[in-house]
Amino acid sequence: GGEYTLDFIDYNKFSPNGDGWMIMGEVSIPALPPDPTWNGGAGTPADGPGTWNTDAENLIWWVVAPIAWTDGSPAVFGAGAGNGAAGDVTVEGTVKPTSITFNTTGDGGAYRLTQGTDGLIDLDGQVRNVTANVDAEIAATIANGGLNKLGDGILTLSGASTALTEATVTAGTLTVNAGSIATLNVPAGRADLNSPATATTANVSNTGLLALG
Secondary structure (H helix, E strand, C coil), X not given: CCEEEEEEEEEEECCCCCCEEEEEEEEEEECCCCXXXXXXXXXXCCCCCEEECCCCCCXXXXXXXXXXXXXXXXXXXXXXXXXXXXXXXXXXXXXXXXXXXXXXXXXCCCCEEEECCCCEEECCCCEEEEEECCCEEECCXXXXXXXXXXCCCEXXXXXXXXXXXXXXXXXXXXXXXXXXXXXXXXXXXXXXXXXXXXXXXXXXXXXXXXXXX
């Protein structure tokens, strides 16, 4: 809810001698709604386990009220202090987030996205931001694009069928326990590449650190 107010001055020159009219005014622009936040518990929103899919009757996301997931939206996990504990989120079918963010839950635990029936986090041919402000794990398949790892937390990828065109660590730690990455870039932060995970090409620069396990 709420509005943003924009004050503006517009100079329009109408007269032959170059004098202009100064038009001053004010316009109100509705504030953008918040990003969809996972609502696995009983709250507005609250943390907890559940199933992530495109079922129109699965009202397990929150904007200003409970809603179903819509592809092409950012996905936020972590409702903040006092709103329940994190849990396992089962990915069923294909979901297409434009970004994924893991925030503080406040009541403990870490989110883990697990593999359900035909589960796929589809990056839709793009490089998507995945921000781990707290530790989190993606055990479901994430594929069809690349990711840019942001945030100071540890993001763990453990889906056996995970296949990324590229992954760039911009902050924090990316731990890869399974799956494949065509190009792994580590300009900052740290990447832990553990068997049987593979990276065809690895580029480490600046303050980045790559550990092989």
